[in-house]
Amino acid sequence: MSRTQGDLAGLSKYIFRAPSWPYSVAFSLFLAAYAGVAAFDTAYLLEDAWQGIFFIGVPTVTAAFLTTPIDRRLGGQLTYNRSSLLAFFCEFVVVALLVVAGVVTLFTSLGQNFVFDVLIAALALVFAIRLLVVLAISRNSLLLAAVPASIQTATAAVLLFVYSGTINFLTLGGPLLNAYFSRPGRAPTEITYAVVPKDFVLLGLMCLLYGGVTYGFLVVIDRPWRRSLDVSVLDFLRGFIGHIAEGSRELEDFFEHIGEEAVVPVTVLAFRTLDREEKARWVLPMIHPGPMGEIGGGNLPQRVAETAEGLAFPPHATAGHDFNLVTEREVETLLEAADRAFQRIEYTDVATQSARSQEGDAKLLGQRFGDDALLVSTFAPEFADDIEYAVGLAAAAEARVGGIDDVLLVDAHNSNNGLEGPDLGHVYPGSKRSFDMMQAAGGCAEDLIAAPDGALELGTAWDRTTWRPEEGIGPLGLRVCVLDVAGQQTAYVLVDGNNMEPGLRDHIRATIDGPDDLEIMTTDTHVVNTVKADNQVGAAIDTDELVDRIQALVDDATDDLEPVEAGMATERATVTVFGNDRTETLASHANAVIAMGGALAAAVAIAVMAISILVFFLT
Numbered sequence: 077m078s079r080t081q082g083d084l085a086g087l088s089k090y091i092f093r094a095p096s097w098p099y100s101v102a103f104s105l106f107l108a109a110y111a112g113v114a115a116f117d118t119a120y121l122l123e124d125a126w127q128g129i130f131f132i133g134v135p136t137v138t139a140a141f142l143t144t145p146i147d148r149r150l151g152g153q154l155t156y157n158r159s160s161l162l163a164f165f166c167e168f169v170v171v172a173l174l175v176v177a178g179v180v181t182l183f184t185s186l187g188q189n190f191v192f193d194v195l196i197a198a199l200a201l202v203f204a205i206r207l208l209v210v211l212a213i214s215r216n217s218l219l220l221a222a223v224p225a226s227i228q229t230a231t232a233a234v235l236l237f238v239y240s241g242t243i244n245f246l247t248l249g250g251p252l253l254n255a256y257f258s259r260p261g262r263a264p265t266e267i268t269y270a271v272v273p274k275d276f277v278l279l280g281l282m283c284l285l286y287g288g289v290t291y292g293f294l295v296v297i298d299r300p301w302r303r304s305l306d307v308s309v310l311d312f313l314r315g316f317i318g319h320i321a322e323g324s325r326e327l328e329d330f331f332e333h334i335g336e337e338a339v340v341p342v343t344v345l346a347f348r349t350l351d352r353e354e355k356a357r358w359v360l361p362m363i364h365p366g367p368m369g370e371i372g373g374g375n376l377p378q379r380v381a382e383t384a385e386g387l388a389f390p391p392h393a394t395a396g397h398d399f400n401l402v403t404e405r406e407v408e409t410l411l412e413a414a415d416r417a418f419q420r421i422e423y424t425d426v427a428t429q430s431a432r433s434q435e436g437d438a439k440l441l442g443q444r445f446g447d448d449a450l451l452v453s454t455f456a457p458e459f460a461d462d463i464e465y466a467v468g469l470a471a472a473a474e475a476r477v478g479g480i481d482d483v484l485l486v487d488a489h490n491s492n493n494g495l496e497g498p499d500l501g502h503v504y505p506g507s508k509r510s511f512d513m514m515q516a517a518g519g520c521a522e523d524l525i526a527a528p529d530g531a532l533e534l535g536t537a538w539d540r541t542t543w544r545p546e547e548g549i550g551p552l553g554l555r556v557c558v559l560d561v562a563g564q565q566t567a568y569v570l571v572d573g574n575n576m577e578p579g580l581r582d583h584i585r586a587t588i589d590g591p592d593d594l595e596i597m598t599t600d601t602h603v604v605n606t607v608k609a610d611n612q613v614g615a616a617i618d619t620d621e622l623v624d625r626i627q628a629l630v631d632d633a634t635d636d637l638e639p640v641e642a643g644m645a646t647e648r649a650t651v652t653v654f655g656n657d658r659t660e661t662l663a664s665h666a667n668a669v670i671a672m673g674g675a676l677a678a679a680v681a682i683a684v685m686a687i688s689i690l691v692f693f694l695t
Contacts, residue, residue, distance in 0.1 A: 100160035101140055104167050108133030111171045131235055132167065139163040139206075139228035147224040152214030153314075153326075154224070162209055166202040166228055173198040196275055200282035203229040204290045211294065212313040218291055226283070233279055305334050328403040331367075335402035336655030340395075342413040343484045343646045345450060346421050347386070347534050350639055354386035356536050356557055357418070358450070360484050361410040362393045362469075363653065364462060366400040366602045377572060377599040378551050379407050383414070387536045389555055389570050392489040392600035394453070394468025396502065399653045406651045413649035421643035422446075426529040427559070430566040430593050433520035436512035441595045443559065443566060444524040445532070447481035448644035451520060452568070452595050453513060455503075456491035456581045462600075463487045463503040467510040471517040478521025482644045485517070488597045489574075490581040492612065530562035535636030537629040547616040548573050550601040554625055558591060558633040567591035567630050573598045574605060577614035580622075587623050590630050 112128015143159035177194035180186060206225040207218075214221060294310065301309045307330065315327030345358035365376040381388035401407065424446035433440050437460075441452045453463070453471070472483040503509045535558045543549035552572035559566045567590070581596045588594055604611045614622065 097140065097156040097160035100157070100164045101137055104136040104140070104160075104164045105129055105133045107164075107167060107171060108136065111174070131232075132171065134235065135228050135231035136163045136167040138231045139166070142227050143206075143210075143224045146227070147210060147214055147216075150214075150216055150220045150223060152210065152216055152221075152224065154210065154213055158209075158213065162206060163228055166205055169205065170195070170198045170202060173201075192275065196279045196282060199229045199232055199279060200286045203283045204286035207287050208290050208294070211291075212310045215308075215310060215314065218287075222287065225287075229279075229283060233276060237276065307333055331400075331402035331654065332652060334654070335652040337650060338399065338653045338655070339648050339650050340399070340410075340653075341646050342410055342417055342649050343482065343644065344414050344417040344421065345445070345448070345484050345642065345644045346418060346423075347640045347642050348423065350425075350641065354384070355534055355638075355640055356386045356389060357384040358389040358391070358484060359384070359414050360391060360393050360486065361414065361649070362395050362399070362465065363401060363410065363651065364395045364397055364399045365392070365600050366397055367654075375404075375601065375603050376401075376407055376410070377601045378603070379411065380414070381552055383411055387538055387555060387557075388552075389557060389568070390552075390599055391452075391486040391570055391597045394463040394471070394485055394487045395465045396462035398655060399465050402652045402654065406653075409649050409651050413647040417645040417647040420645040420647075422645075423641035423643040425532060425639065425641045427532040427561050427642060428524055428527040428529060429561045429564040430559070431520060431523045431527060432593070433516045433523060435516040435519065437509055438512035438516045440513075440516045440520045441566075441593065442520040442524050443561075444480070444527065445642040445644060448483070449475060449480045449521065449524055450484050450486070450644075451475060451517060452486045452488050452597060453517075454488040454490055454581070454595065455509065456488070457579060459491055459493045459578065460489075460509075461492050461502055461575065462489075463513070464505055464510070466505045467503055467513060470505075470510070471514045474514045474518035475521035478518045479525035480521045482646050483521075484644060486597060487600075488581075488595060489600050490576045490596050490598055491578060492575040493578050528562075532640055532642060533560040533637045534558070534640040534642075535560075535633040535638065537632035537636060539625055539629055541625065543617055545604040546611070548604050548611045548613050549617065550599065550603050552599065552601075554629055556626070556629040556633045558630065558637065560637050564593075565591040565634065567594040567633070569594065569596045569626055569630070571596065571598050571613050572601050573611075573613035574600050574602060575612045577612050577619075580614040580619060583619065584623055584626060588627055588630055590627075590634055594630075 108128045108131075109125040110128070111132050112125050140156070140160040140163040143163070144154050144156050147154040147159070173194055174191060177191045181190055203226055206228060207221055210216070210221040210225045211218070214224075298309045301307055301312070311330045311333070312327075315330040340362045342359070342361045344360075346354060347356040348354045359380045361376070361380075363376070377390040380390035401410075426446070428444040430441055430443045433442070437455045437458045439454050439456070441454075443450050451471075454460075468485055468487070472485050475483045475485070503513065537556045539554045540551070541549055541553040543553075545551075550572035552570075554572075555570040557568045557570075559568070567588070569584070575598055576596070584596050585594050598613060
């Protein structure tokens, strides 16, 4: 992950799930009642609350229930949960502005008319906010989007028109019109004497002004996206809102549009007992399990685990965010390739003892099974994040030059400092670390080729744990595989998480008793990154408890040792991934929109406010 990608990933702290619409409506009515108690002054407290519900809550509830059917009738995609949350947010904006206006009147000579001027501006702002969201989610034309966007503002205006007695200022109409459209006697005095016909003209003009500015703002920030990615920023916003609000797959549609086709190796290392019953299966598609949550390949480790008959080990491959799958559907293609590779495996009952090699910061633990080898790479105790796809291919090629046939090259992904510092540990082609890793892979392969073969025994153990993704541990929990060759025991520990806190890997290695060598790996699952970008193993859980559980699993796996056969095979799969430089481009554009768009939005807001104030004073 680059610094730019890290900045974008840091925005995941704002991710939340939209509440179900009954909760949004209930909160809206509660807020409206509270605002009524604060704003109105009748003889009864309940009457104040009721008037707040009627004049503030009714437009919100109306918008919550009518926006979705009207928007869908016009070809939109708003759901009731989204429309209810949007209506509640807009109500909150109105109440907040009115509270500020009320405070201002207490300390200035401005009277009740100022509060209602602010109300008109607030209702116009509500229209602009709703227009932005409807455009982003439904992607309708401006005129079509304006229809559902205007519901909350229009309902509030109708209530003000009927209950303010505005009809009495007009010369048109008769008794019937007055009977149905003029009910000032049932409204609070604050409304009856403050609203006049020109206020509704102002409201219409303000809506046109705010709506036009909103659309112009979108056009400006959308231009660079269309030029470089041939997509609209609204497509990204719609997908992102859909994902964070309801967990929808709309974001995958956006990623699929910008994705590129790639051919990736899928390597399978399987172990079976002497009676041919599968005991463990390592599956390594050379892709990155991202980008977040269950979008794309974010939940790839669990999907892999569900397909294995024995205990599955889906470690992290040497691939970065450019090799994120664009949709979850692509996972099926990888699983099919893994199954083809599994069917082609030729087994052997001998292996070598594990061996380590080091070059610079790069350290590799390797073990050979027949002509094939398992290599696990780490840069601990130094910090490292993802290893680029090209670097992994080159390192595997160096191992083949050293005499190995098939290589399952794992990125242990077990030491990083999160999103801190100018360098996030990206191992990219041409870096010193990439050459260190390639040389270490070649050296390790030569050592394994020269090592004698011995009888192979395997033991496994698994603990789902009670830790949750919010605590940095995914559904696969902790998995341990212990290999015994000629009396030497090597333990491979796989934690279903995304990287580890600095020093934790070395602490575990120094603390665990039993095996002659041990390596800790993480799956890099991104289900733990739904609400936090750098939710690493050890950041939220007790490390002593983690060590104790690993020790117990290592002991159980050692007790489970029995003779096995091992074999490895590789197939290639054609999938759609983000593509070279697309992730960086997307992150750069998104960060630019956040940085520059925020400043531009602030400037536009100040200009619009200045125009609004001028209009109010002139009228």
